[in-house]
Amino acid sequence: MYKIxxxxxTACxxxxxxxxxxxxxxxxxxxTITEDCVDCGVCQDSCAADCISA
Known part of the structure; x- marks a missing residue:
């Protein structure tokens, strides 16, 4: 699951x-990322602050 x-x-x-x-x-x-996350990675790709990781 991904984490922020x-x-x-920056809450963009x-x-x-x-x-x-x-x-x-x-x-x-x-x-925050909930347990509904399916690990697709779209959030990480769209994060300009580079604060999301697997």
Whole structure:
């Protein structure tokens, strides 16, 4: 499952728009990836801050 490094996340939302399983949720201005993640990698490819890793 992919993870978001909250210290690097700019909360731009690019990862959310790319996630077709709706596995990325926002809370308190930061994004997290839930267990609904299917490891497709679209979020990582769309992240300009390079804060998403497998």
């Amino acid at each position: 490094d909250a210290s690097k996340c 939302g690019a990862c959310v728009s790319g996630c077709y399983t709706n596995a990325i949720v926002e809370a308190n201005g930061k994004y």
